[in-house]
Amino acid sequence: MKDKYGREINYIRISITEKCNYRCFYCMPQDDDIDVTIAEKEWISSQEIIKLVEMGVQLGIKKVRITGGEPLVRSDIGDILKGISSIEGVEELCITTNGSLLYEKLDILKKYGVTRINISLDTLSSKKFKKITKVGDLERVWLGIKKTLESGIEVRINTVIIKGINDDEVEELANLTKKYKLDLRFIELMPIGEGRNYSGLSGVEIREILKHGGLELYNLNKQEGASEYYTxxxxxxxxxxxxxxxxxxxxxxxxxxxxxxxDLKQCLNKKSNLNIVEFMRSGIAEEELLEIISNEIYNKPKKHLFNSINEKEEKLNMNKIGG
Incomplete structure (x- = not known):
């Protein structure tokens, strides 16, 4: 369906857990005494996720992305993917992961129809990887990436460049696209949660680094969602x-x-207006529930307000929102 600004809303991102086996400093607080998770009993269930997608399809949703936290820590990930992939009308089923469990779980993802896997990876240095993630094993992540490439599932690596942390690796990261058939996407650091404490590089700054390094970008004139692609x-x-x-x-x-x-979020930057699962659990009729969801979609805000102070700004860390 379309919102009031005429945008076709056909993509839903569902976080299935805020739990993560990493603790990246720009995503979560680093103090071990600070609890960054909630009780599993409060998570949206696999049946509720599937029902939510079914309703979404009735409203025009065609693409589904499963996120977290780290979605592969959920023991019922297979049930979730199986249920979604069986819904007529879902044209794309994707997942975003930190890659830590990808090697072990890839067969499940392939079996249940995942068409694209996005892996969050900010460095090619094992030492720096440990510093960023606190506990991560870079070699293990690369085993999962290589296995995914061999499987034929499309691979995208999402990279956030942070000043003083990994801004010396821009060229090396870009050169991955010469060695492997994958997309490397530079994503600007979002001023959300812990991310507010760091400074990222803009796309323009990254392009300048590549240019000075002798890496010429050829515009593919390809725009896919939020991404503009080059080679x-x-x-x-x-x-x-x-x-x-x-x-x-x-x-x-x-x-x-x-x-x-x-919580149903109209925009990454904006606090949620309602909890859709509470309505689902209340026994409300599906027709009424669809109307509630439709109203939220229709009233999606015109634009984010990341560059301004506003009372509706989301204060949660990314792991609790869904990456």
Missing amino acids: LKDGKGNIGFINPLSNCFCSECNRIRVTSTG
């Missing part, structure tokens, strides 16, 4: 730029989000 000479894959802060793409936004506790 390097002799590149096997593509380089994407997602620049929500320096180049707002809200006029093209086609998505809504649901958190692991069922």
Whole structure:
């Protein structure tokens, strides 16, 4: 369906857990005494997730992305994917992961119809990877990436460049697209939760680094959702730029989000107006529930307000929103 600004909303991102086996410093508080998770009994259930997608399809949803936290920590991930992939009308089923469990879980993802896997990876240095994630094993992640490439499932690596942390790796990361048939996407650091404490590089700044390093970008004139794609000479894959802060793409936004506790979010930047799972559990009629969801989609805000102070700004960390 369309919102009141005429945007076709056909994409839903569902966080199935805020739990993560990493603790990246720009995503979560680093104090071990700070609890960053909630009780599993409060998570949206596999049956509720499937029902939510079924209703979404009735409203025009065609693409589903499963996120977290780290979605692969859920023991019922297979049931969730199986149920979604069986819904007529779902054209794309994707998942975003930190890659830590990808090697072990890939067969389940392939079996139940995952068409694309996005892996969050900010460095190619094992030492730096441990610093960023606190507990991560870079070698294990690469085993999962290589296995996924061999499986034929499309691979996208999402990279956030942070000043003083990994801004010396821009060229090396970009060169992955010369070696592997994958998309490497540079995503601007979002000023959400712990991310407010750090400074990221804009897409323009990253392009300048590549230019000074002798890496010429060839514009593919390809725009896919939030991403604008380029390639390097002799590149096997593509380089994407997602620049929500320096180049707002809200006029093209086609998505809504649901958190692991069922909050329906019209925009990443905006606090949720309602908890859709509470309505589902109340026994409300499906027709009425569809009307409630339709109203939220229709009233999706015109644009984010990341660059301004506003009372409706989301204060949660990314793991609790859904990456």
